[in-house]
Amino acid sequence: MQTQKNACQLTVLVENTAYGRGLLGEHGLSYLIETDSQRVLFDTGQGLTLRHNAQQLGISLQNLDAVALSHGHYDHTGGLITVLEDCKIAKLFLHPAALQPKFSPRGNIGSPIQDADRLKQAIDQLVWTDKPTEVIPGIQRFALYHSTIDEQRLRRWIANESIFSRFQRKNSQSSFSRKKLN
Secondary structure, three states: OOOOOOOEEEEEEEOOOOOOOOOOOOOOOEEEEEEOOOEEEEOOOOOOOHHHHHHHOOOOOOOOOEEEOOOOEHHHHOOHHHHHHHOOEEEEEEOOOOOOOOEEOOEEOEOOOOOHHHHHHHEEEEEEOOOOEEEEOOEEEOOOOOOOOOHHHHHHHHOOHHHHOOOOOOOOOOOOOEEEEO
């Protein structure tokens, strides 16, 4: 008997470059992962372009089942404020150190939200995890905590290999598009 995999759609909402008309780039990252029945936002970028790019792509940031943060740097958590303004998040998955202050020679590079109590008021369930954790069936937030991320590592962090095995970046152009992955 062959098992049928649920379709998964991946949309890049924030990244460093933007080639599509009306889309904006910023230093940071945000992916919307949609299955037949659930929606997960992985990272939120800096927050300067998240809402704009979602609107340009015809995507609502309301009714998210979960948000999963890879780590606590501003370029991956800054848009969380925007998301909280747009909807009540069912679950937020993050590493226990995600809200702690972080610094580099350039200054503060940590999350703009560092108050866990503020998050608890806006989110149904706050999930602190330092272990691989299933966010929705087939999508995991891996508890690796690095200060730098490359695309291959990111793919392994947020999903099982079957979902991202066919997600390829072409000709170094922006991935701003809706990709259906089976």
